[in-house]
Amino acid sequence: MNKVLLFNPRSARTKPRIPNSILSVAAVIEGFYEYAIVDGNLETDPWTKINSYLATGEFKFFGCTCMPGPQLRQAIPISKQIREQYPEVRIIWGGYFPSNQPKVVLHSGFVDFIVNGPGEKCFPALLKALETGDNWTTIPNLIYKGEQGIVKTGKDELYDQDALPSLPYETLNNFYPLKRYLGKTYLGTRTIAYHSSMGCPFKCSFCAVVPIYNARWRGKSAQLIYEDIKYLKDQHGGNAIEFHDNNFFVSEKRTVEFSKLIQPENMIWWGEGRIDTIDKYSDKSLEIMRESGCKMIFFGAETGNDEILAKMDKGGTQSSAQIRAFAGRMAKFDIIPEYSFVLGTPADTPEQVMKQIDQDIAFIKEIKSINPKTEIIIYLYSPVPTEGSDLYKKVLESGFHFPEKLEDWISPHWENFDLRKNPLTPWLTPEMIDKIKDFETVLNSYYPTVSDIRLSAFKRGIMRSLSAVRYKTGLYWKPYELKVLQLLWKYRQPEIEGF
Known part of the structure; x- marks a missing residue:
């Protein structure tokens, strides 16, 4: 038999x-192929x-989703x-990592094979071609190794999300009790993770979604989103929602x-959006x-520097003035804005890099003064291979390069790179990195995240x-006493561990 084994690595x-x-x-092969699911998050x-599945000799295909970092x-x-x-x-991989790093993977x-983007049509078509010996070179959203090197087939349309089959929650429940996925978070005691759309209509030069x-962007209708959430609430007890869309609020x-x-369902929910989009609401x-x-x-x-915002090619109208004003506007509606900032972007000289870091630190403190409830998440700039962007050109000029061997990606420093906590970038000196991390420690101590429900x-x-x-005077250097407390109390950073 040609069964399919689907693997979700620990994230x-x-x-x-x-x-x-x-x-x-799984939804698109349901009824056509028998399959099993293994979730690395729930397996010791x-x-x-x-191995127990493969040893039966019945499984001929192994599908693995793979994000950068821990997976x-x-x-x-x-x-x-x-x-x-x-x-x-x-062996077939899908996800942001193989789509953005196809050479090292293949x-x-x-x-x-790599499924490059949505796999609802590509994946079953590839299985059929491999079964029958048909040609797979015309299947869209596919990357493979050909005689002349790496081959990328054409991009398919973004599919009508309402026309796609419903996710097989009950099949998943047969492999792992679905209630184990509905954990306690800041939002609720049984939080649902849901994805309601594909893509994003913007082309930020630092974003891994853009090349894919x-x-x-294409979203599922509000009615079908509601029906799915209602089902998970009524049948499995979900009482809060995390929308993991790249941009939930496009429409x-x-x-x-x-x-x-x-x-009427009395459910707390969270999602990701853009300041310049929701400010138009x-x-x-x-x-x-x-x-x-x-x-x-x-x-x-991202940053309080309008020049760098332009280099990031975020599109839209976002500016430092709008970032400030929007933080204040959110306070009026009691919606907490969770702002992420990217510090350590490349510049022509080390002095310019350090100056920008200092300016962003000052800008973050200004945002907190405008709306103290604003959650702040700090990332170190990590290059994304967005060809043609000014930022990536500057990255290449600095001598930076990604690992050339796949196994090197699971070394500790490269894993942290993917979490945007260890940049491995030539233009960032140890002094710069220490300044950013020390400020982050002080900031998280003076304004602990509300999402750490254990604190x-x-x-x-x-x-x-x-x-x-330290916070009020700017004395961020070596805050060992605060680091000890955060370590002792297992302070939770949502950018690494979620809610």
């Missing part, structure tokens, strides 16, 4: 989320489970072991319609969103008191 130490990427391809030793730690060695022990099994010798979707009409539908729309349970929204503020009011008070002088 977090705690609080596993519903594996939506695996379920999306996923290889043992995977590589399981995806790479397990795929390599499959190739060594079961060479007849075809040259490894243990990945046969090329400024395209004000869709957002408002969903907000009206979900309001009417006050009435924002009121409806908040009344429906929208408690926090993640925004890429008591007493602990928050101690951290704020101990960090007050």
Whole structure:
């Protein structure tokens, strides 16, 4: 038999989320191929489970989703072991990492194909071609190694999300109790992870989504989103929602319609959006969103420097003035803006890099003075291979390059690179990195994230008191006393661990 084994590598130490990427391809092969799901987040030793399936000789295809960072730690060695022990099994990867790094993945010798973007049509078409011996070179959204090198087939349209089959939640429940995916978070005691759209209509030069979707977006209707959420609430007890879309709020009409539908369910929800998009929403729309349970929204503020914002090619109209004003506007509606900043972008001289870091630190403090409830997330600039962008050209000129061997991506420093915590970039000196991280420690102590539900009011008070002088005077250097407390109390950073 030609069964399919679908693998979701571990992505977090705690609080596993519903594996939506695996379920999306499972949905389109349901009824055509028998399949099994292995989730590395819920297995102590996923290889043992995977090996038990492959040893039956019934599984001919291995599909693995792979984001940059922690998922590589399981995806790479397990795929390599499959190739060594079961060479007849075809190994297919999908996700942001292989789509953005196809050469290093395919040259490894243990990945046969990459699904480049949405796999709802590509994946089953590829399975059929491999089964029948048909030509796969015309299948869209596919990357493979040909006689002349790496081959990328054409991009397919973004599919009508309402026309796609529903995710097979009950099939997943047969492999792993779905209630194990509905964890306790800042939003609720049983939080649903949901994906309602594909892509993003903007072309930020630092974003891994851009090379895959090329400024395209398509969303599921508000009615179908509501029906899915309602099902997960009624059948499995979900009481809060994390929307993991790259940009949930593209359509004000869709957002408002969903907000009206979900309001009677009394569910708290969170999503990702753009400042310049939601700032165009009417006050009435924002009121409806908040009344429906929208408690926090993640925004890429990036920097307070308008020149760098232009280089980032975010599109739209976002500016430092708008970032400031929008933080104040969100306070009026009691919606917490979660601003992420990217510090350490490349510049012509080290002095310019350091100056920009200092300016962004000052800008972050200004935002907190405007709206103290604003959540701040700090990333170190990590290059994304967006060809043609000014930022990436400057990155290449600096001598930076990605690993040339797939296994090198799971070394500790490169794994942290993918989490934007260890940049490995030539233009950032140890002094610059220390300044950013020391400020982050002081900031997180003076304004601890509300999303750390384990941190008591007493602990928050101690951290704020101990960090007050440092925060107010700018003495961020070597805050060892604060680092000890954060380590002792296992301070949670949402940019690494989620809520």
